[in-house]
Amino acid sequence: ETGVTQSPTHLIKTRGQQVTLRCSSQSGHNTVSWYQQALGQGPQFIFQYYREEENGRGNFPPRFSGLQFPNYSSELNVNALELDDSALYLCASRGSQEETQYFGPGTRLLVL
Amino acid sequence: QQQVKQSPQSLIVQKGGISIINCAYENTAFDYFPWYQQFPGKGPALLIAIRPDVSEKKEGRFTISFNKSAKQFSLHIMDSQPGDSATYYCAASMRSGYSTLTFGKGTMLLVSP
Numbered sequence: 092e093t094g095v096t097q098s099p100t101h102l103i104k105t106r107g108q109q110v111t112l113r114c115s116s117q118s119g120h121n122t123v124s125w126y127q128q129a130l131g132q133g134p135q136f137i138f139q140y141y142r143e144e145e146n147g148r149g150n151f152p153p154r155f156s157g158l159q160f161p162n163y164s165s166e167l168n169v170n171a172l173e174l175d176d177s178a179l180y181l182c183a184s185r186g187s188q189e190e191t192q193y194f195g196p197g198t199r200l201l202v203l
Numbered sequence: 204q205q206q207v208k209q210s211p212q213s214l215i216v217q218k219g220g221i222s223i224i225n226c227a228y229e230n231t232a233f234d235y236f237p238w239y240q241q242f243p244g245k246g247p248a249l250l251i252a253i254r255p256d257v258s259e260k261k262e263g264r265f266t267i268s269f270n271k272s273a274k275q276f277s278l279h280i281m282d283s284q285p286g287d288s289a290t291y292y293c294a295a296s297m298r299s300g301y302s303t304l305t306f307g308k309g310t311m312l313l314v315s316p
Contacts, residue, residue, distance in 0.1 A: 093246075093248070095246075124303060124304075126304075131308075131309075132308055132309070133209075133292050133294075133306030133307055133308050133309050134247065134292070134304070134306050135306070136303045136304065136305070139303055147303055149303070181246050181247070183246075183304075185302075190235045190237075190252070190296065190298065190302055191237070191249055191252065192249075192304060193249070194239075194246035194247045194248065195246050196244075196245055196246045197245075197246050
């Protein structure tokens with residue numbers, strides 16, 4: 092088990108709603124990345140936060156946004172939910188000088 | 204554009220056999236190549252990783268072979284066990300920039316008893 096935790100574990104929302112997912116990084120890790128994993132696919136990079144600033148973003152629209160807090164925990168916010176947003180959302184943390192990313196168990200989001 | 208291509212999509216191996224999963228990448232700026240193992244309902248867990256300055260890395264039953272000129276790398280699982288049944292993902296990243304991971308589409312491995 093990594094030291095990365097995510098909440099909630101499961102979530103059901105309806106189209107058009109907004110959702111906030113949370114992640115606590117492993118102790119000592121100041122870099123947090125979020126990934127979306129659709130069913131049967133590999134994880135896709137959404138964005139990365141380093142010391143409370145977004146410093147990288149994948150091919151996701153602006154309705155996907157995030158925050159990182161001084162304790163390096165992080166939130167992923169998705170507005171105007173669409174059916175295709177149904178996926179496993181993974182948080183990964185690492186130290187700033189490390190390459191290895193440690194993943195949390197994910198939050199399973201279902202949009203109806 | 205898929206930057207990391209993984210094959211096969213699924214694999215069935217008998218207990219004690221060798222499982223082989225292959226990946227190919229396009230971006231020559233990639234310089235870190237990890238393999239992740241994922242069980243249903245869990246997040247991916249790092250299995251083994253390699254950098255392009257070596258051609259092979261072994262950890263227990265798991266070996267990565269790396270061919271820089273062909274831009275290919277593979278995972279070999281020796282003496283495969285039923286507990287190895289999981290989905291395996293190859294990935295690649297660059298030490299410069301964000302160091303974010305680009306994943307393959309995954310290989311579902313089933314080791315039959």
